[in-house]
Structures are given as structure tokens and as C-alpha cells.
Amino acid sequence: VIDIRKLYAQTGMFTYDPGFMSTGSCQSAITYIDGDKGELLYRGYPIEQLATQCDYLETCYLLLYGELPNDVQKKDFVGRVTNHTMVNEQMQFFLRGFRRDAHPMAVMTGLVGALSAFYHDSTDINNPEHREISAIRLIAKMPTLVSMAYKYSMGQPYMYPKNKLGYTSNFMHMMFATPCEEYEPNDVLVRAMDRIFILHADHEQNASTSTVRLCGSSGTNPFAAIAAGVACLWGPAHGGANEAALNMLEDIQRMGGVAKIGEFVAKVKDKNSNVKLMGFGHRVYKNYDPRAKLMRETCHEVLDALGLHNDPLFKLAMALEKVALEDEYFVSRKLYPNVDFYSGIVQRAIGIPVSLFTAIFALARTVGWIAQLNEMISDPEYKIGRPRQLYTGATRRDVQAIGQR
Numbered sequence: 001v002i003d004i005r006k007l008y009a010q011t012g013m014f015t016y017d018p019g020f021m022s023t024g025s026c027q028s029a030i031t032y033i034d035g036d037k038g039e040l041l042y043r044g045y046p047i048e049q050l051a052t053q054c055d056y057l058e059t060c061y062l063l064l065y066g067e068l069p070n071d072v073q074k075k076d077f078v079g080r081v082t083n084h085t086m087v088n089e090q091m092q093f094f095l096r097g098f099r100r101d102a103h104p105m106a107v108m109t110g111l112v113g114a115l116s117a118f119y120h121d122s123t124d125i126n127n128p129e130h131r132e133i134s135a136i137r138l139i140a141k142m143p144t145l146v147s148m149a150y151k152y153s154m155g156q157p158y159m160y161p162k163n164k165l166g167y168t169s170n171f172m173h174m175m176f177a178t179p180c181e182e183y184e185p186n187d188v189l190v191r192a193m194d195r196i197f198i199l200h201a202d203h204e205q206n207a208s209t210s211t212v213r214l215c216g217s218s219g220t221n222p223f224a225a226i227a228a229g230v231a232c233l234w235g236p237a238h239g240g241a242n243e244a245a246l247n248m249l250e251d252i253q254r255m256g257g258v259a260k261i262g263e264f265v266a267k268v269k270d271k272n273s274n275v276k277l278m279g280f281g282h283r284v285y286k287n288y289d290p291r292a293k294l295m296r297e298t299c300h301e302v303l304d305a306l307g308l309h310n311d312p313l314f315k316l317a318m319a320l321e322k323v324a325l326e327d328e329y330f331v332s333r334k335l336y337p338n339v340d341f342y343s344g345i346v347q348r349a350i351g352i353p354v355s356l357f358t359a360i361f362a363l364a365r366t367v368g369w370i371a372q373l374n375e376m377i378s379d380p381e382y383k384i385g386r387p388r389q390l391y392t393g394a395t396r397r398d399v400q401a402i403g404q405r
């Protein structure tokens with residue numbers, strides 16, 4: 001067996017692979033994707049089973065510890081997470097420094113990064129106990145932070161967590177209750193939100209997860225590494241696609257709705273237009289993203305529960321999907337709906353503002369980032385991530401005095 005890393009180090013050879021199209025950056029036992037089949041497994045369990053038979057905190061436990069919890073383990077884990085839902089009271093003053101119209105992802109990048117200043121008793125990434133407590137803190141506090149960012153943007157008072165509620169109901173309480181009015185949890189909506197969390201919990205070595213691993217590989221603290229993941233997720237080619245997909249559907253609706261799909265698709269196919277069909281295509285899935293299927297089902301459930309089955313955006317999305325799946329451009333490139341195509345419609349129906357979609361994705365993905373970080377740090381062979389480059393700049397030259405340049 002040739003140790004390719006040693007060989008490359010000895011000979012000075014390295015591979016050149018922009019966008020990491022065919023480079024495995026690590027070994028991982030957490031999430032498996034078969035892009036051709038459209039299969040997604042967390043620790044071996046199909047996403048369809050997890051999304052319909054488990055809740056988000058059970059899924060978190062599975063991703064972190066490798067097995068689904070039994071009753072006792074679940075109770076203990078839920079108790080530990082629930083103990084940490086509050087954030088340090090000083091955080092609200094930090095939040096007040098932001099403009100109220102700041103994008104929630106700008107605010108979240110700051111807030112999550114700031115956790116390392118507030119919880120500096122757990123910042124040694126090489127200490128398993130520190131990693132454990134920061135994992136629990138991050139999972140517990142993300143809903144509180146997202147809802148604080150939302151309430152701040154609305155000019156409303158923050159709602160403190162209500163720990164008698166479950167994880168997802170608590171999030172919805174912090175989002176939608178006011179001091180004047182309780183939030184009455186609707187089971188269908190809570191379940192839909194919980195499913196959104198499950199579907200977004202991990203997705204192997206995507207851009208933000210690779211960012212978290214690379215950032216953590218320098219030995220920085222867990223909160224800083226997760227903040228880097230939040231920043232990366234923001235981009236429209238990644239987590240920002242759910243916001244972009246809903247904006248796209250609303251634009252088509254304004255143009256005239258279903259009747260304008262042909263015109264829109266023609267624009268997407270025109271390579272000079274720079275317009276993409278947002279929520280379509282994936283680096284790994286060359287088949288239907290299984291999460292998109294579950295999201296489409298959830299869309300039906302939520303819209304039915306709210307009496308919105310004639311929702312024009314949902315109808316538009318389904319019609320657009322049908323046109324794209326029959327179009328040679330999309331078929332030949334194996335472009336199918338991804339999770340973001342329908343998740344925006346569900347979130348909008350639940351009452352989540354579009355600008356918060358990516359922050360909710362970050363909330364859900366936090367557990368995946370932590371599990372991946374833990375896996376990397378626990379590997380005795382892990383090294384600082386340090387890609388090489390193909391240098392294309394000037395050859396050696398001498399500095400001229402300023403008057404001679």
C-alpha cells in the first residue's frame with residue numbers, strides 16, 4: 001500500500017482539483033450520500049425513516065454519538081440541551097450594536113462567533129469535555145439566537161425560552177409569542193419545522209462543513225469554527241439558496257405566474273443571462289434529492305393544515321418542477337430539485353420571514369458541523385488543513401526605487 005500523502009510530500013507532487021470535484025478531504029462515518037440513487041443516510045439510517053419516525057433531538061444524538069438514543073438516553077440528552085437554552089444576558093447588548101435591518105445571517109455570524117467570548121470556559125477544541133459542553137450549548141442556544149435576531153429586526157422584545165416546551169415548539173414560541181400573546185403550538189407546523197431541522201442536520205463534506213473542518217483544524221475554538229460555517233452557509237450557491245428560491249418564485253409570480261414559466265426557463269437556459277433555477281442542481285445528487293421529496297410532502301401537509309392548498313407559489317413550484325424535469329437542458333445535466341426548492345414555501349406558510357430561512361438552516365446544520373468537527377479532532381491522524389496551489393503569478397523580480405517604477 002502506498003501512502004499517497006508521503007509520496008507526494010517526498011516528490012513534491014500534488015493534485016490540482018479546483019472546487020474539489022474529485023478530492024476526498026477526510027474519512028467520515030457520519031453521513032452517506034449516493035448521488036446517483038438519490039439516497040441519504042445519517043449513520044446508516046435512511047433520511048426518510050428519520051424524518052418520519054424520529055424527532056430532531058434524537059437525530060442530533062444519532063449524529064453526535066453514532067446511535068439512536070433509547071428512552072433513558074433521550075431523556076438525559078433532552079434535559080442537558082434544555083438546561084442550556086438561555087444565553088448570557090450580555091448577549092442582548094451585543095445584539096443591540098447591529099442595525100435593525102441587518103441581514104439575519106450577518107447577525108448570526110456575529111452572535112455565534114461571540115459565544116466564544118461568553119463561554120470561554122469551554123474553548124479548548126482538543127479537550128473532549130470542552131467539545132461536549134460546547135456542542136450542547138450550541139445546539140441549545142441556536143434557536144434562542146435565531147429568534148433573538150428575528151425579534152430584534154422586528155423591534156419586538158425577546159421572548160425567553162420556555163423549557164417545559166419541546167425543542168422545536170420552544171423555538172416557535174420564541175419566534176411567534178409576544179408578551180401580549182401566547183403562541184399556541186400547532187402540531188402539524190411544529191412537526192414540519194422539526195422535519196426541516198432533521199433534513200438539514202448534516203450533509204457530509206459540503207462547503208460549510210468543509211469550512212468548519214478547515215477552520216477547526218487550526219485548533220481554534222468550537223464556537224469560532226461553527227461561526228465560520230455560518231458565514232459560508234450564507235452564500236446563494238449553498239444555504240442562501242432557500243431564500244433565493246423563494247424570491248425567484250415570487251418574481252415569476254409577479255411576472256404572471258404559471259403562464260410565464262416558459263419565458264423564465266428560456267432565460268435560465270440562456271448562458272448569457274446568468275440566471276439559475278434556484279433550488280435545482282447539486283454537486284453530488286444527480287437524481288432527485290430525497291430531502292426535496294420529503295419537503296414537497298411536508299408542503300402538502302402544512303398547506304392543507306392551514307387551508308392554503310391553493311397556494312399559488314406551491315402550484316407554481318410544482319408546475320416549474322414539471323417543466324424543468326421534462327426539459328432537455330435539465331435532463332442532460334441531471335438537474336433535479338434540491339431541498340431548498342420546497343423548504344421556502346413551507347417556512348413561509350409557517351410564518352418565517354424569507355430573510356430568516358438561511359439562519360434556520362444554520363440552526364439545523366449546527367449539529368452536523370459539530371459532529372464533523374468532533375470526528376476530525378478525535379482522529380489521531382488529523383492535521384491542519386493546508387491545500388496547495390498552482391502558482392500563476394510573476395517569476396522572481398527585484399523591487400525598483402519608487403521613482404523608477
Ligand code: ACO
Nearest residue numbers: 236237238239241268276277278279280281282283333338
Ligand atoms: N440552473 C441552471 N443551470 C444549472 C443549475 C441551475 N440551478 N445548476 C447547474 N446548472 C448547469 C451549469 O450552468 C452547468 O452547465 P454547463 O455544463 O452548460 O456549463 C451544469 O449545470 C453543471 O453545473 P455546475 O455549476 O458545474 O455544478 P456544480 O456542482 O458546480 O454546482 C450547484 C452545484 C452550486 C448547487 C448548482 O447546481 C447551483 O448553483 N444550483 C442553484 C443553487 C442551489 O439551489 N443551491 C443549493 C444547493 S443544496 C444546498 O446547499 C443545501
